[in-house]
Amino acid sequence: EVQLLESGGGLVQPGGSLRLSCEASGFTFNNYAMSWVRQAPGKGLEWVSSFGGGVGDTHYADAVKGRFTISRDTSKNTLSLQMNSLTAEDTAVYYCAKSGKPFDGRGYYWFDCWGQGTLVTVSS
Amino acid sequence: EIVLTQSPATLSLSPGESATLSCRASQSVGSDLNWYQQKPGQPPRLLFYHASNRATGIPARFSGSGSGTDFTLTISSLEPDDVAVYYCQQRNNWPLTFGGGTKVEIK
Numbered sequence: 001e002v003q004l005l006e007s008g009g010g011l012v013q014p015g016g017s018l019r020l021s022c023e024a025s026g027f028t029f030n031n032y033a034m035s036w037v038r039q040a041p042g043k044g045l046e047w048v049s050s051f052g053g054g055v056g057d058t059h060y061a062d063a064v065k066g067r068f069t070i071s072r073d074t075s076k077n078t079l080s081l082q083m084n085s086l087t088a089e090d091t092a093v094y095y096c097a098k099s100g101k102p103f104d105g106r107g108y109y110w111f112d113c114w115g116q117g118t119l120v121t122v123s124s
Numbered sequence: 125e126i127v128l129t130q131s132p133a134t135l136s137l138s139p140g141e142s143a144t145l146s147c148r149a150s151q152s153v154g155s156d157l158n159w160y161q162q163k164p165g166q167p168p169r170l171l172f173y174h175a176s177n178r179a180t181g182i183p184a185r186f187s188g189s190g191s192g193t194d195f196t197l198t199i200s201s202l203e204p205d206d207v208a209v210y211y212c213q214q215r216n217n218w219p220l221t222f223g224g225g226t227k228v229e230i231k
Contacts, residue, residue, distance in 0.1 A: 035220075045160075045211055046194075047170065047220040061219050100173055109215040110158040112179060114167035 002026040002113045004096045009118030022079040022096030027061035029077040033099040033107035035082040086122045093117040128223035136229040143199040145226045147212035152192045156216035159197050163208045
């Protein structure tokens with residue numbers, strides 16, 4: 001069974017940093033592009049970042065570019081999101097999501113499995 | 125950035141009725157359009173990828189169609205369990221974008 005388990009959320013002050021993790025199981029982690037999607041309280045879904053075929057194949061929403069860094073540790077089957085310079089607008093549930101087909105030069109960015117999410121609250 | 129506009133914002137129907145949800149893209153996305161269902165307190169669930177390919181376990185009363193800029197998600201014979209917010213998402217261009225969602229309610 002494919003499973004994604006996020007962790008690392010919590011309360012952080014404006015300007016602070018937080019590192020989210022997503023532990024994957026039930027599939028060959030290295031073969032799939034992975035993404036982070038967030039949802040502010042009571043709002044819709046917002047794509048944040050994706051990791052495709054390698055370190056050079058990372059993508060970011062303009063709202064987080066330069067502040068967030070996505071990475072992957074294939075030895076631990078873990079996707080991470082380092083979040084710096086956080087603001088109140090970053091308050092959201094952050095979901096880890098798996099792409100729908102194995103990476104073959106294209107990332108197939110539809111999300112067929114989602115974690116339960118981890119809540120990040122940026123407030124003083 | 126490709127903007128996805130979903131309509132209506134809210135759809136209130138009786139059980140057994142058919143629901144038609146629209147997603148319009150600001151420029152062509154080909155068939156690179158996906159649909160998700162999100163129930164309260166749960167993560168989203170994939171319904172369709174590539175506009176009309178039903179995801180695993182999705183009932184046949186759900187159907188997806190469209191290409192280019194206009195897409196439709198249809199739920200025939202609405203059931204109480206279908207109460208949710210439905211989102212479209214495009215993967216044709218970076219950044220990936222989601223529509224604002226359509227909330228489906230049961231009368």
